[in-house]
Amino acid sequence: MGGGLPPKRRRMPYGMGQVRTGSDECDLTFTVDLIGVRRDATRGLQAGDVLEVDLVAGAGASTAVCRTTDGATVGALAAFRGLVSLLGCLGQGVRFEALIEDVGATRCTVTVTRAEA
Template identity: 40%
Template sequence: MAGKSPKPQVQHGSIPKVKRPGFSNGGGGGDTPEEGSDPCDIVIEADLESVRADVLATVRVGEALRVEIFEQGGIPSAVCRTADGSPVGSLSALEGLTQLMRCLRNGVIYMVTITELEAGRCHVRGTRVP
């Protein structure tokens, strides 16, 4: 299909992968930081999970969303919110999610941009804010 953006990298079935520059696969099954790299230099590219249909109807391709930690029942998640704070969906089944959450807790700010929208689906791509 011409004009469609490429699908996210997929590893282990349908789990989108967090691409992290400065990381290499050390043979142990996960990404390991290269010496001297910043573990918070994470590039996020994924379909959002638990997408809110009411909010999805109000957003557009190209819109920026802020990634924030949200805790419910003591369980933290990385939620993508619009400029007015409305939650669009969450980043959940991502390789590197633990590191992303650690960076968010340490005050690193991440923004993602909506790259694709379909009924019930929102694809985003982004990284930390300098």
């Protein structure tokens, strides 16, 4: 039993993790860090680049991943409010894109929005 103060919680940047919805259930906007970022896929990427958001069906579960235009998987979208809605919309054929806000060798922060038709 330690007698010190509890560790400070790291604050997320404004808007991180918040999911905003618009005119329908698939009009989603959110900013998150990708999970499992692949170092080889981040080479050459920079803030302002746009990634494709794809649905990947696995054994009993589906995952949303962000890919470069040449198909390299950068990382996965996981563990945030609104993930179930995103997966459902992707399953209905709704397209999303991810704008890179910040990128490093093992970290990539994106803002995901519904792609223009």
